[in-house]
Amino acid sequence: MDRFPIVFLIATLLTLVSAARDDFLRLPSEASRFFQPPATDQATRWAILIAGSNGYWNYRHQSDVCHAYQLLRKGGLKEENIVVFMYDDIAFNEENPRPGVIINSPHGNDVYEGVPKDYVGDDVNVNNFFAAILGNKSALTGGSGKVVDSGPNDHIFIYYTDHGGPGVLGMPTSPYLYASDLIEVLKKKHASGTYKSLVFYLEACESGSIFEGLLPEGLNIYATTAANAKESSWGTYCPGEYPSPPPEYETCLGDLYSVSWMEDSDMHNLRTETLHQQYELVKQRTINGNGMYGSHVMQFGDIELSMNNLFLYLGSNPANDNFTFVDKNSLVPPSKAVNQRDADLVHFWDKFRKAPVGSSRKIVAEKQLLEAMSHRMHIDDSMKLVGKLLFGIEKGSELLSSIRPAGQPLVDDWDCLKTLVRTFETHCGSLSQYGMKHMRSFANFCNAGIQKEQMAEASAQACVSIPATPWSSLHRGFSA
Ligand SMILES: *[C@@H]1O[C@H](CO)[C@@H](O)[C@H](O)[C@H]1NC(C)=O
Ligand SMILES: *[C@@H]1O[C@H](CO)[C@@H](O)[C@H](O)[C@H]1NC(C)=O
Numbered sequence: 001m002d003r004f005p006i007v008f009l010i011a012t013l014l015t016l017v018s019a020a021r022d023d024f025l026r027l028p029s030e031a032s033r034f035f036q037p038p039a040t041d042q043a044t045r046w047a048i049l050i051a052g053s054n055g056y057w058n059y060r061h062q063s064d065v066c067h068a069y070q071l072l073r074k075g076g077l078k079e080e081n082i083v084v085f086m087y088d089d090i091a092f093n094e095e096n097p098r099p100g101v102i103i104n105s106p107h108g109n110d111v112y113e114g115v116p117k118d119y120v121g122d123d124v125n126v127n128n129f130f131a132a133i134l135g136n137k138s139a140l141t142g143g144s145g146k147v148v149d150s151g152p153n154d155h156i157f158i159y160y161t162d163h164g165g166p167g168v169l170g171m172p173t174s175p176y177l178y179a180s181d182l183i184e185v186l187k188k189k190h191a192s193g194t195y196k197s198l199v200f201y202l203e204a205c206e207s208g209s210i211f212e213g214l215l216p217e218g219l220n221i222y223a224t225t226a227a228n229a230k231e232s233s234w235g236t237y238c239p240g241e242y243p244s245p246p247p248e249y250e251t252c253l254g255d256l257y258s259v260s261w262m263e264d265s266d267m268h269n270l271r272t273e274t275l276h277q278q279y280e281l282v283k284q285r286t287i288n289g290n291g292m293y294g295s296h297v298m299q300f301g302d303i304e305l306s307m308n309n310l311f312l313y314l315g316s317n318p319a320n321d322n323f324t325f326v327d328k329n330s331l332v333p334p335s336k337a338v339n340q341r342d343a344d345l346v347h348f349w350d351k352f353r354k355a356p357v358g359s360s361r362k363i364v365a366e367k368q369l370l371e372a373m374s375h376r377m378h379i380d381d382s383m384k385l386v387g388k389l390l391f392g393i394e395k396g397s398e399l400l401s402s403i404r405p406a407g408q409p410l411v412d413d414w415d416c417l418k419t420l421v422r423t424f425e426t427h428c429g430s431l432s433q434y435g436m437k438h439m440r441s442f443a444n445f446c447n448a449g450i451q452k453e454q455m456a457e458a459s460a461q462a463c464v465s466i467p468a469t470p471w472s473s474l475h476r477g478f479s480a
Contacts, residue, residue: 042153043153043154043155043196044081044150044151044153044154044155045072045076045077045081045154045155045156045157045312045313045314045315046081046082046083046148046150046154046155046156046157046195047068047072047077047081047082047083047156047157047158047159047313048082048083048085048129048132048133048148048156048157048158048159049065049068049069049072049082049083049084049085049086049159050065050084050085050086050124050129050158050159050160050161050162051064051065051085051086051087051124051161051162052124052160052161052162052163052164052169052170052171052172052177052204053087053162053163053170053172053433054087054089054124054172055089055344056089056090056093056095056096056251056347057251057343057344057346057347057348058162058163058343058344058433059090059096059102059251059252059253060104060161060235060236060237060251060252060253060254060255060258060343061086061161061162061255062086062087062088062090062102063090063102063103063104063111063253063254064104064161064203064254064255064258064259064262065084065085065086065115065159065161066086066102066104066111066112066115067104067108067111067254067258067259067262068159068258068262069082069084069111069114069115069116070111070114070115071262071265071266071314071317072157072314072315073114074315074317074319075265075270075311075314075315075316075317076315076316077314077315079116080146082116083118083119083132083146083147083148084115084116084117084118084119085118085119085123085124085128085129085132086115086117086119086120086124087120087121087124087172088117088120088121089121090102090112091112095250095251095351097246097248097249098110100112103245103253104237104253104254104259104262105237105243105253105254105259105263106237106243106244106245106246106253108253116144116146117144118143118144118146119132119142119143119144120143122142122172122173123141123142123143124171124172124173125141125171125173126171126175126176126177126181127139127140127141128140128141128142128143129171129177130181130182130185131147132146132147132148133148133158133185133186133189134147134148134185134188134189134192135147135148135149135150135192135194148194150194150195151194152193152194152195152196153196154194154195154196155195155196155197155198155199155312155313156195156197156198156199156313157198157199157200157201157313157314158198158199158200158201159200159201159202160200160201160202160203160204161202161203161204161255161258162203162204163204163205163340163341163433163436164204164205164206164207164210164233164436165205165206165435165436165437165438165439165440166206166209166229166230166410166437166439166440166443167179167180167206167209167210167409167410167411167414167417167439167440167443168436168439169182169202169204169207169210170204170433170436174430174474176436178414178417178418179209179210179211179214179409179410179414180214180414181414182210183211183214183215186198186200186215186219186221187216187219190219190220190221195220196220197220197221197222197302197305197308197312198219198220198221198222199221199222199223199275199305199313200221200222200223200224200301201223201224201261202223202224202225202226203225203226203233203255203257203258204225204226204227204233204340205227205231205232205233205340205341205436205437206227206228206229206230206231206232206437206439206440207225207226207227207233207298208225208227208228208229208230208296208298208300209229209230209410210225211223211225211298211300211301212228212229212298212300212406212407212408212409212410213407213408213409213410214409215300215301216301217301217302218302219301219302220302220305221301221302221305222275222299222300222301222302222303222305222306223299223300223301224279224282224297224298224299224300225257225297225298225299225300226255226256226257226258226286226295226297227257227295227296227297227298228295228296228298229403229406229410230403230440231295231296232295232339232340232341233255233256233257233295233340234255234256234257234286234288234293234294234295234337234338234339234340235252235254235255235256235337235338235339235340235343235346236252236253236254236255236256236259236337236338237252237253237254237259238251238252238253238337238338238343238346239251239252239346239347239350240346240350241336241337241338250347250350250351250354251343251346251347251350252338252343252346252347255340256285256286256288256294256295256337257282257286257295257297260281260282260285260286261278261282264278264281264282265278265310265314266317266320267320267323268320268323268324269316269320269321269322269323269324270309270310270311270314270315270316270317270320271309271311271316271321272309272324273309273310273324274306274307274308274309274310275305275306275307275308275309275310275313276306276307278310279297279299279306282297283296283297288337292336293336293337293338294337341433341434341437344372344433344434345369345372345373348365348368348369348372349365349369351365351368352365352366352369371469371470371471372434372471374467374469375432375434375435375467375469375471375472376434378428378429378467378472379428379431379432379434379435379438380438382424382428382459382462382463383400383438383441384396384397384400385458385461385462386424386455386458386459386462387399387400387441389457389458389461389462390445390450390454390455390458391448399441399444399445399448400438400441400444401440401441402444403440404447410439410440410443411443411446411447412446412447413446416446416450417439417442417443417446419452419455420442420445420446420450420452420455421439421442423452423455423456423459424442424455424459425474426456426459426474427456427459427460427462427463427466428459428462428463428466428472429463429466429467429471429472429473429474430471430472430473430474432471432472434471
């Protein structure tokens with residue numbers, strides 16, 4: 001007689017054990033003391049999407065982010081779980097041929113509508129980005145207050161697209177973001193025990209340098225980057241390319257790695273496609289036939305996480321349930337692509353070329369083109385001169401460009417790197433988005449033991465004054 005309740009209890013416990021494994025059924029309160037830790041709520045998917053640039057010539061970064069937002073919403077993520085950082089100066093920019101609309105591919109639909117303005121304008125900054133990752137509302141300045149308020153079972157997806165350079169990522173505001181600080185924040189997030197796994201997709205020039213030799217295993221983080229540590233990443237759907245944007249667009253619509261992962265995700269059932277399958281496919285498309293116009297997609301961190309399905313991070317659009325992954329890239333590779341660093345010149349040139357002779361638009365475009373060019377020459381020449389002043393003619397040029405063996409971080413002393421960059425900018429003006437390409441030279445100076453005083457003296461000699469172009473303004477760059 002007494003045995004029935006016991007059998008019943010055992011059966012109930014077995015059901016509860018398997019339920020606990022599924023992680024979403026709650027235990028009846030009387031039974032919960034048998035299980036440590038108690039079962040928790042279903043995992044939540046969180047995302048941070050960030051475009052690190054502004055300016056119409058950088059249309060593609062904010063366009064990428066808007067596209068990513070639409071993708072995640074179609075996948076089933078809630079608006080409250082997606083934190084968006086974008087300067088928001090594109091949709092209603094006077095250069096935009098379709099006011100209020102942003103597209104991410106030549107025949108693409110509007111991706112701007114409905115994107116939340118969590119952090120726009122100057123609220124797109126390093127401090128708020130870190131606060132959002134850490135879920136620390138009291139560290140925020142401005143913005144909607146949305147942060148990744150995640151729990152131990154949750155999955156986090158971070159997607160960053162912008163210009164970069166060795167060891168740094170751009171921001172529309174000053175200062176830029178240093179790799180070492182980002183890695184510290186990720187370690188802190190891990191230590192707080194507020195996620196199960198985190199996937200980081202990163203598009204920027206030299207983006208491999210953000211994680212190489214820096215991101216340890218064991219943080220449950222899997223990262224892929226658009227490029228290795230020593231090459232550019234590429235804009236795509238640019239004027240003059242095939243496929244090209246509609247003729248009225250004088251700017252690139254997307255970035256090659258970014259549109260590769262998003263267009264793949266748009267098509268497939270992400271319940272069955274793994275991160276690794278996507279990595280292989282994106283790698284193949286981004287290398288672009290191994291020619292001049294492509295880069296090497298890299299992976300870092302806990303590689304075994306890439307066996308997970310994309311569904312865990314991106315959800316999946318129910319309309320794609322019947323489109324399972326095929327190991328072949330059906331997407332058209334671009335005929336060529338534009339080096340991210342030259343995409344601003346492509347914009348100014350296209351604008352200049354198309355403007356009617358004698359129009360004020362032509363005059364403005366010419367001025368913009370010349371300013372961008374002269375900034376580049378100023379930065380390149382100043383760096384060369386600083387190298388020579390510090391190390392002599394031969395050793396100087398070697399130190400400017402030497403690259404550490406693969407697997408090693410860019411620099412050992414990140415504070416030195418920050419100090420030398422700041423010192424240079426004080427005398428020579430902002431590096432701005434183009435000048436980030438010289439970060440490796442600064443890192444090499446640090447690795448060779450150059451001190452702030454030496455840098456100050458060399459910079460003062462190399463740069464008699466700060467040029468008056470907007471690119472050199474100290475409101476851009478690292479100083480702040
Ligand atoms: C959150 O940010 C504030 C302000 O920067 C800081 O004082 C505090 O320690 C942070 N909290 C956590 C849990 O890191
Ligand atoms: C997928 O295929 C099944 C069987 O053919 C069909 O019933 C279902 O409607 C399809 N789903 C979608 C989203 O097209």
